[in-house]
Amino acid sequence: MAQDTWRNWAGTHSSTPHRFETPRSVAELSMLVAKATEQGLRVKAVGAGHSFTGVAVTDGILVSLDHICGIESVRQTPEGPIATVLAGTRLRSLNEQLWERGLAMINLGDIDVQSIAGALGTGTHGTGARFGGLATLIRGLQIVLADGTVADCSESENPELFQAARIGLGALGIITKLDLAVTAAYALHAAEGPARLSETLDGLEHDLESVDHFEFYWFPHTNRVLTKRNTRLPGDTELAPLSRIRGYIDDELMSNTLFEGINRVTTAFPAAIPQINHISARALSAREFTDRSYHVFASPRRVRFREMEYAVPVEAVKDTLREISGWLDRSDCNIAFPVEVRFAPGDDVWLSTANGRDSAYIAVHQYHRRDHSEYFDAVEAIARAVDGRPHWGKMHGRTADDLRPTYSRFDDFCTVRDKHDPTRTFDNAYLRQVLA
Secondary structure, three states: OOOOOEEOOOOOOEEOOOEEEOOOOHHHHHHHHHHHHHHOOOEEEEOOOOOOOOOOOOOOEEEEOOOOOOEEEEEEEOOEEEEEEEOOOEHHHHHHHHHHOOEEEOOOOOOOOOEHHHHHHOOOOOOOOOOOOHHHHEEEEEEEOOOOOEEEEOOOOOHHHHHHHOOOOOOOOEEEEEEEEEEEOEEEEEEEEEEEHHHHHHOHHHHHHHOOEEEEEEOOOOOEEEEEEEEEEEOOOOOEOOOHHHHHHHHHHHHHHHHHHHHHHHHHOHHHHHHHHHHHHHHOOOEEEEEEHHHHHOOOOOOOEEEEEEEEEHHHHHHHHHHHHHHHHHOOOOOOOOEEEEEEOOEOOOOOOOEOOOEEEEEEEEEOOOOOHHHHHHHHHHHHOOOOEEOOOOOOOOOHHHHHHHOOOHHHHHHHHHHHOOOOOOOOHHHHHHOO
């Protein structure tokens, strides 16, 4: 029996499972799960470990789907192309495989190391007032249930299981295959540059209406932000990517190597953070480039951090940011990491943080060598005051009792879970916290 310790990327959770399995087929996975249920062992699937919560933690059987990967097929439908993707496929590989077929993901987040099933299962999203989270792209899925049954689901086949499993937190079974709506390959023109927070908030409605993918990063203790405006262009657009030297300086040297050094210094001297943030924000320079969509969406993240993200109603985002700024002014808490702000339209996915309302996502970070609790607790309280919903894969202190009122289909999800996993084969401490 393996007794190796598993840790997530951020180092916030670890476990020593009873054993670690890497099945090479759905049939092998099905037998593994059925036997584990008979033996009373818990089973959890894990991808890249990029969730900051303990959603994948288990003392039972930890399953990697790394061998169940790749694009199985692509078919054309009246609504557009559908790609059938195996669950263990990493996003970076999926993007490349789609591009080779003249296709692309309709929207993406800013990290591409996750498995597609892991990203979908925790509600990963990108930004853009017209482009929903990744779960809105699911048109069908295959899932291994607690008794080993392999169930195919869609709006017409096992519809309740389908609706619940689109963001299932690993609580219903192990997803093995996904039918995803994709689109023709497209380029993005990226326009990035410094601005003032006050001006950015004043022009927010215009940016959300006129820019395909808009987001900004606010430097705490300052009135400075970095804005990102990405515009979709046809796939045959002539590309003008960043030069290798500029890309290295901006994305590797500045965003990773130098930023790591800054965080190490400010960990020892946190009082210097406000001044350093002012200097860093003023040092930003504008840049524009055009590249393949997935090259623009994602960027490397090598500085380790803790993260909490809340989805608030889009109409509450300005006041929420002002409340966070006010709390920082009143407290002794100094924060070096920028606050990331993104946007998404409302959707109908049961456990989506954007369910039923247009949303703004406010993500706060803390360097992994510094205590995050005071900052995160304060932001969580501010977000809860406007009915904010925490990202399922990022740190938070919410429980089932206070999450239920904000999700109209919460009890429906739990009913589906009771039906398909009555003995809680897929249970763990995190699910007991958020689902009870």
